[in-house]
Amino acid sequence: xxxxxxxxxxxxxxxxxxxxxxxxxxxxxxxxxxxxxxxxxxxxxxxxxxxxxxxxxxxxxxxxxxxxxxxxxxxxxxxxxxxxxxxxxxxxxxxxxxxxxxxxxxxxxxxxxxxxxxxxxxxxxxxxxxxx
Numbered sequence: 001x002x003x004x005x006x007x008x009x010x011x012x013x014x015x016x017x018x019x020x021x022x023x024x025x026x027x028x029x030x031x032x033x034x035x036x037x038x039x040x041x042x043x044x045x046x047x048x049x050x051x052x053x054x055x056x057x058x059x060x061x062x063x064x065x066x067x068x069x070x071x072x073x074x075x076x077x078x079x080x081x082x083x084x085x086x087x088x089x090x091x092x093x094x095x096x097x098x099x100x101x102x103x104x105x106x107x108x109x110x111x112x113x114x115x116x117x118x119x120x121x122x123x124x125x126x127x128x129x130x131x132x
Contacts, residue, residue, distance in 0.1 A: 016059075
């Protein structure tokens with residue numbers, strides 16, 4: 001989500017054509033590949049962060065801010081779990097991917113919380129930050 005925020009800052013607007021947004025993310029800011037940029041845009045359209053109107057992509061900055069806060073909590077939980085287990089964050093994410101299969105489409109923050117509890121880690125400091 002930080003990529004979209006950087007694109008808005010770069011252009012000074014939250015309205016883009018699809019090609020313009022891909023160009024900014026890939027060429028101007030060098031944040032990702034073309035394939036990754038297209039996937040990001042599609043995922044954001046599905047989540048409602050980006051709306052398509054009259055051939056333009058309009059980024060809803062309010063929803064973007066909310067998503068960033070959620071991502072931040074998830075990132076903090078992963079770092080905390082990794083530190084407690086003595087693993088890298090990548091190892092935690094890989095193991096958590098297998099763990100999450102039993103929960104289906106449950107929010108990734110909830111899965112991270114449950115994963116930490118399953119590993120015997122005190123996750124109480126994150127309990128109040130999760131919206132259920």
